[in-house]
Amino acid sequence: MRVAVIGAGVIGLSTAQSIYEQYHSIVTPLIIEVYADCFTPLTTSDGAAGFWQPYLYDKGNIQETKWNKETFDYLLSFLSSPESVKMGVFLQSGYNLCTEPCPDPSFKDIVLGFRQLTERELQLFPGYNFGWFNTALMVEGKTYLPWLTDWLQTRGVKFYHRKIGSFKELAETGADVIVNCSGIRSRELQADPELKPGRGQIVKVDAPWLKHWICTHNFTAGTYNSPYIIPGSRLVTVGGVFQLGNWNEQSNSADHKRIWENACQLEPSLKHARIVEDWSGLRPVRSKVRLERETIQSSPTPIEVIHNYGHGGFGLTIHRGCAQEAARLFGQIVEQKGKGPKARL
């Protein structure tokens, strides 16, 4: 079988990985190809801070919480091996700050050592009077994506630098299954009014004395529209901005000023940090992740598509759970086409 994956961000690469892991010994031959016109370090996944944390509340989307947990546990399992360094995965603790008491977040039992903030800790953050402390994971795109790419290439997955115009285009070249991991640009392949850009802008600075992430939450302003400071392995990511419907991928100085001033108020020592660069990206926002099969009627044969896009600002956080689910959907197609193990008896 030939599988064509569209998109080489964290979703595309990890989905290719899961399909390979689960089916390469069941379906022979299994040819997996990744098509994209954008690769690491230029994808949305690369620009993100790499901080594992879902939105505070899943609003009933328990499926997404399950996938988040699966991803966390999966990444955590690598920590006991030196491979974690090559993957860009490491632990980091920090603060979630709110201006008013709020219910415990959906991820409280997923992360490590979750607890309420003590009075003394809250005194360190004037303006915030409630919050939590926990240990979470970092998975830095700029390291993780090359690791995934290497993992896939070692196992014979081919990469093609090509912009795909339509699912039909790939089907015509002989792809049996198309996996659509094109993120915000899925609209170019198929209309989806629910998919919108959630523009983000960040400032990357050199501040190696910072060892905790600080995420503030403002329920009026909305998710990510409140300052956050996320130290990485080399630089610190400072944000946050979340502009729904804004397609502009250029960084602008008004956003920079606002981000910077708010962050310096939150963490005064940033005053002395060296600013390295600004970056902007478009979170592929959707009311919920689109992770489902679609059989597109076409001649001579219907086109089997697995959609896996719309992960908003939590792509890295949820990627493994979604990839495994996408692989499961792939398995359904394999059964249907009679290419599964039963067929070989």
Add this chain to the structure above:
Amino acid sequence: MELLEFCYLHNFQSISLSDIPVERQRRWFRDSFDHLLTIAHSQHSSDAGVMQSSGVQIFKEVPAIKKPFWSEIVIGFRFMTDRELKRFPDHKFGQAFTTIKCECSSYLPWLEKRFKKARGQVQQRRVNDLLELSKSYDIIVNCSGLGSIKLVGDTEVYPVRGQVLKVEAPWLQHFIRDSDGCTYIYPGIKSVTLGGTRQECDGNLQVDKEDTKGILERCCRLESSVCKAKVLSQWVGLRPSRRNVRVEREVVQLHGQPVPVVHNYGHGGWGVTLAWGTALDALGLVRQYLDEI
């Protein structure tokens, strides 16, 4: 005596200040912690080399005292969860908390700058005996650490040798300390410190290859990602140890003249941990002398 450049995190566990009243100890710890916390949360954090650090102290056997007195002084003290302990299969119990790391290679120059700005004077010279100073100064404050053995004839002071490695592992954000005090991983601003050793009455300042090997093996077992980390440097220091930290007044007779001295030395491996608190006490003793003059 070489300046102790390296500063440890708060090593609270095996402190022996047993002759000093608990309240006084507690005050030393608290004053020092609060002072450093204020710096860590200010714009001076990077200049002063003072930063917040979260992490764990792990025990191979469950200790008799699970919640030590300093648990209220550090931030967010709690016991480790079972999930967290899974990372350390050789250990049965752990404490998680947030404390301060104070890098003396930045902190000391920062303090010295403030001292000079307040019109303090610094002279680089060896003081062989207090008599030299008594001629020019009314009060002497003796912070000579191991030097007190010769300077004031204190035979209770002895070195405890410590060797450390500095490695490049910028992905490490948490400290990990084995409760025996001999294996620790302390992420710092520019490098991660791996330690260590505690060799009593050992004054050898040379880096020992066997110690290097031992430190790397033990740290690697706790945190496998440091196994291949690039070693940037190695260093040896001598902790100025004493049964009790000596913070007290003494009127020393020098050639028939009474010379007021305030002693502040013998902090062992808890210099950073106790510096500010003991300094405040010493300041109080200096003030007493001044009131008496």
